[in-house]
Structures are given as structure tokens and as C-alpha cells.
Amino acid sequence: xxxxxxxxxxxxxxxxxxxxxxxxxxxxxxxxxxxxxxxxxxxxxxxxxxxxxxxxxxxxxxxxxxxxxxxxxxxxxxxxxxxxxxxxxxxxxxxxxxxxxxxxxxxxxxxxx
Numbered sequence: 001x002x003x004x005x006x007x008x009x010x011x012x013x014x015x016x017x018x019x020x021x022x023x024x025x026x027x028x029x030x031x032x033x034x035x036x037x038x039x040x041x042x043x044x045x046x047x048x049x050x051x052x053x054x055x056x057x058x059x060x061x062x063x064x065x066x067x068x069x070x071x072x073x074x075x076x077x078x079x080x081x082x083x084x085x086x087x088x089x090x091x092x093x094x095x096x097x098x099x100x101x102x103x104x105x106x107x108x109x110x111x112x113x
Contacts, residue, residue, distance in 0.1 A: 010035075027060070037063070 012020065017031070024034035041059070073093070080089045 020035060021031050024031045027034065029037070041056075073089075077086065077089045080086045
């Protein structure tokens with residue numbers, strides 16, 4: 001994931017921000033993350049990147065699953081580094097990248113980006 005290095009701001013009315021907070025809370029998200037995800041999703045839908053194949057519920061499930069897997073991977077990597085076995089993690093991570101590329105049909109050029 002790319003680092004967020006440049007802060008950007010947008011303004012909301014009190015009513016709009018209240019609606020954002022409530023929607024974010026209903027999804028157990030922070031308001032900023034909710035706005036970021038909603039904006040990215042709106043842009044993707046406008047571009048029709050998945051050609052309508054994925055329902056919003058399935059996209060959300062993928063996001064939550066990715067977040068959980070990412071957190072567990074970070075914790076495992078730290079553990080393996082402490083025990084001097086980080087090479088095992090790197091091999092597993094590479095195998096996962098290859099499986100992801102095969103599953104998504106990502107060509108080699110896209111996989112390096």
C-alpha cells in the first residue's frame with residue numbers, strides 16, 4: 001500500500017459530518033477511513049473497474065478480510081524477525097503474491113508496480 005505522505009482536507013457541514021460519522025460507526029470504521037474508502041469506491045464505480053461483477057457487500061468483505069490478513073501478517077513477520085526466521089516469511093509472502101497474480105490474472109508488468 002502506498003504511504004499517505006501529503007495531507008488533504010475537505011470540508012463538511014455539521015449535518016454532513018454527522019452522517020459520515022454515523023455511517024462510519026455502523027461499519028466499525030473511523031470517519032476518515034470511511035470517506036477515503038467511499039471516495040475511492042465512487043471513483044472506481046465511475047470507471048467501472050470491476051465491470052459490475054462484485055457487489056458492494058462482497059467488496060466490503062474483501063476489504064475487511066484483507067485488513068485482518070494484513071494485520072496478522074505484520075504480527076507474524078515481527079515474530080519471525082525476533083526469532084531470526086524472517087526468511088520464511090519472505091518466501092511465504094512471495095508465494096502469496098504469485099497466487100494473487102494468478103488469481104487476478106495480473107501480468108508481470110502490473111505485479112511490479
